[in-house]
Amino acid sequence: MKILVCMSVVPDTTTKISFTDNNTKLNTQGVQFIINPYDELSLTRAIELTEKHGGTVTVANVGKADADAVIRKALAIGANDAIRINADPVDGQYVAEQLAHVIRSGGYDLVLTGRESIDYNGGQVCGLLGELLSWPAVNVCTRIDLENGKAIFERDIDGGRQTVTSSLPAVASAQKDLCEPRIPNMKGIMAARTKPLTVVEPVAVEFASTYRQFETPAPKQAVKLIDAANAGQLIDLLRNEAKIIA
Amino acid sequence: MTGIYAENSEGIFKKSVLEAASYASRISNGGVLAVCIGQPKDGEADKLAQYGVSKLIVVDGIPAFDSQAYTAEITKIFSANQVQHIVLANTYEGKTLAPRISVAMNASLATNVVDFPDTSNGFRIRRGVFSGKGFAIVELNKTNKVIAITPNSTELKQNPVTISIEHSQAAAHQINTEITATSKAAGKIPLTEAEVVVSAGRGMKGPENWKMVEELAELLGAATACSKPVADMDWRPHNEHVGQTGITIKPNLYIAIGISGAIQHLAGVSSSKVIVVINKDPEAPFFKAADYGIVGDAFDVLPQLIEAARASKN
Ligand SMILES: Cc1cc2nc3c(=O)[nH]c(=O)nc-3n(C[C@H](O)[C@H](O)[C@H](O)COP(=O)(O)OP(=O)(O)OC[C@H]3O[C@@H](n4cnc5c(N)ncnc54)[C@H](O)[C@@H]3O)c2cc1C
Ligand SMILES: Nc1ncnc2c1ncn2[C@@H]1O[C@H](COP(=O)(O)O)[C@@H](O)[C@H]1O
Numbered sequence: 213m214k215i216l217v218c219m220s221v222v223p224d225t226t227t228k229i230s231f232t233d234n235n236t237k238l239n240t241q242g243v244q245f246i247i248n249p250y251d252e253l254s255l256t257r258a259i260e261l262t263e264k265h266g267g268t269v270t271v272a273n274v275g276k277a278d279a280d281a282v283i284r285k286a287l288a289i290g291a292n293d294a295i296r297i298n299a300d301p302v303d304g305q306y307v308a309e310q311l312a313h314v315i316r317s318g319g320y321d322l323v324l325t326g327r328e329s330i331d332y333n334g335g336q337v338c339g340l341l342g343e344l345l346s347w348p349a350v351n352v353c354t355r356i357d358l359e360n361g362k363a364i365f366e367r368d369i370d371g372g373r374q375t376v377t378s379s380l381p382a383v384a385s386a387q388k389d390l391c392e393p394r395i396p397n398m399k400g401i402m403a404a405r406t407k408p409l410t411v412v413e414p415v416a417v418e419f420a421s422t423y424r425q426f427e428t429p430a431p432k433q434a435v436k437l438i439d440a441a442n443a444g445q446l447i448d449l450l451r452n453e454a455k456i457i458a
Numbered sequence: 459m460t461g462i463y464a465e466n467s468e469g470i471f472k473k474s475v476l477e478a479a480s481y482a483s484r485i486s487n488g489g490v491l492a493v494c495i496g497q498p499k500d501g502e503a504d505k506l507a508q509y510g511v512s513k514l515i516v517v518d519g520i521p522a523f524d525s526q527a528y529t530a531e532i533t534k535i536f537s538a539n540q541v542q543h544i545v546l547a548n549t550y551e552g553k554t555l556a557p558r559i560s561v562a563m564n565a566s567l568a569t570n571v572v573d574f575p576d577t578s579n580g581f582r583i584r585r586g587v588f589s590g591k592g593f594a595i596v597e598l599n600k601t602n603k604v605i606a607i608t609p610n611s612t613e614l615k616q617n618p619v620t621i622s623i624e625h626s627q628a629a630a631h632q633i634n635t636e637i638t639a640t641s642k643a644a645g646k647i648p649l650t651e652a653e654v655v656v657s658a659g660r661g662m663k664g665p666e667n668w669k670m671v672e673e674l675a676e677l678l679g680a681a682t683a684c685s686k687p688v689a690d691m692d693w694r695p696h697n698e699h700v701g702q703t704g705i706t707i708k709p710n711l712y713i714a715i716g717i718s719g720a721i722q723h724l725a726g727v728s729s730s731k732v733i734v735v736i737n738k739d740p741e742a743p744f745f746k747a748a749d750y751g752i753v754g755d756a757f758d759v760l761p762q763l764i765e766a767a768r769a770s771k772n
Contacts, residue, residue: 225702225703225722229588229592249703304557304567305567330589332587333569333586333706336556336567337557339554339556339557339558340560340561340567343529343560348525348526348634348635349558350635351525352550368550368697370467370648371642371643371646371650372641372643372648374639375639376638377638378635388696388704418599420566421597422596423594423597424594424595424596424597426587426594427592427595428593429592429728432749435749437750440752442762443754443758443759443766444766445766446752446766447763447767450711451770456732
């Protein structure tokens with residue numbers, strides 16, 4: 213079983229987001245970068261699956277050299293090796309084209325992504341890979357198992373969950389609940405130093421989109437406080453002032 | 459012609475599909491073509507017509523959802539009709555299909571879109587990024603474009619037209635995925651679609667106290683949600699967990715009870731139109747993000763709200 217885990221490197225969840233260069237870039241001053249939380253789940257699950265069924269876990273990232281420290285963390289958690297495609301992750305489509313190129317020559321049985329990256333929130337890469345590779349893609353999975361040469365997924369659907377059996381190779385995206393993310397231990401951290409991290413150059417791809425500008429949400433008006441002794445008044449305000457309930 | 463993929467839930471077109479129709483009708487210069495898979499219920503096509511859909515093509519012969527087969531049929535029809543712009547709702551199904559359709563149609567893809575495009579200088583759309591903490595203005599460079607819109611973010615405006623309905627028989631596809639079980643919480647309003655959400659956190663002390671939360675939600679026609687620790691402790695099911703690592707929601711009204719308002723929680727709910735915070739600590743960070751606030755004990759405030767909501771219903 214050869215598993216590839218696509219990993220994006222994102223600002224830590226506590227980051228206060230602001231922009232620089234005329235609002236064209238994220239202000240990275242003081243920002244801690246981490247493994248995208250959903251990718252931490254897919255990585256952990258991939259490791260669990262190879263522990264059970266044998267095989268290897270490769271981590272792939274589209275990013276520049278500043279991502280290496282975070283990639284080493286993925287190796288410390290337990291991936292066998294890593295590939296970094298040396299390019300700025302311009303958008304989901306660019307990233308997927310680069311990943312697809314690596315996957316085509318890699319002979320993978322299963323490719324995992326996160327449900328979304330918490331910076332771009334595209335939720336795109338899983339489906340894009342599926343179509344680029346002509347593979348089945350199962351999105352937003354809370355369970356990933358292997359049985360008799362097939363993959364068994366449980367995925368979120370609007371208002372519920374669904375169990376899906378899929379042929380391999382396949383691509384799937386990880387949702388919370390998939391597993392408990394592993395954290396690196398000392399042995400893993402030591403081992404990670406010597407695990408292979410291969411850097412490859414990107415293939416030429418037309419840019420499907422261009423990020424022009426960023427904005428932060430408009431600041432909120434001051435809160436309107438209602439006396440707790442007269443809390444029922446809230447319902448009236450919501451109906452007649454905010455006009456938000458019938 | 460602009461296209462929409464009209465997701466149907468057991469033959470019904472939900473509000474998010476009508477929003478996609480409304481969006482498509484606003485950006486189209488020549489009618490809206492909707493594609494749906496499987497026969498819609500009687501009268502459902504007329505709902506689409508109310509929002510500008512002039513033609514509906516119903517694909518017959520695909521028994522169950524399979525993203526590859528769906529994509530093949532949808533893009534076959536859009537390509538045959540020279541559709542360049544395709545609008546979908548950013549639901550679970552929409553999010554699964556939009557990327558595939560973009561590849562199959564050689565289109566630029568924008569998901570999580572929250573506004574109509576600005577076409578004064580290229581084709582620029584606004585999409586949510588950084589989990590509710592920002593927006594990006596993105597220019598879509600390719601002639602073909604796939605746009606997945608976040609439910610409840612764009613105006614739903616009627617534009618009645620007459621609709622024609624055609625059927626298309628699906629080709630025989632090799633099906634790689636098989637659905638073996640489906641479980642849906644019956645009778646409950648799905649969180650992702652709810653216009654009102656009543657949510658509670660660790661301040662509720664224990665799962666036995668959710669009766670009040672559920673009662674208020676029912677009176678307001680709301681879905682229920684919770685903070686992460688509440689789901690982690692199994693006080694509530696995981697699919698109710700909202701925030702950065704849970705579900706992102708955008709209801710008209712979000713009522714947060716006994717939730718402190720940590721940045722990761724806010725990331726999933728801060729785009730709600732109106733936010734009400736009930737917390738006994740006046741310093742709780744959530745009040746900074748709130749429109750209405752009540753500083754008080756939930757066990758004292760909730761019964762009052764339930765009573766007021768019930769009284770105003772009668
Ligand atoms: C990587 C990461 C991701 C995370 N993702 C999420 C996420 O997606 N969603 C999420 O919710 N959290 C997330 N968290 C956790 C988040 O940081 C907070 O710990 C969590 O939101 C706190 O939940 P809470 O407000 O219910 O509990 P607490 O922080 O314990 O707050 C309880 C609140 O209830 C109030 N209270 C107590 N008793 C009463 C009473 N009787 N009446 C009224 N008010 C009362 C208190 O004043 C307090 O403000 C994440 C954390 C990390 C590190
Ligand atoms: N730069 C990247 N390198 C590798 N994988 C990525 C990258 N960006 C996104 N991904 C993968 O795609 C998933 C979804 O990202 P997105 O489509 O941007 O929301 C992430 O969880 C990753 O698994």
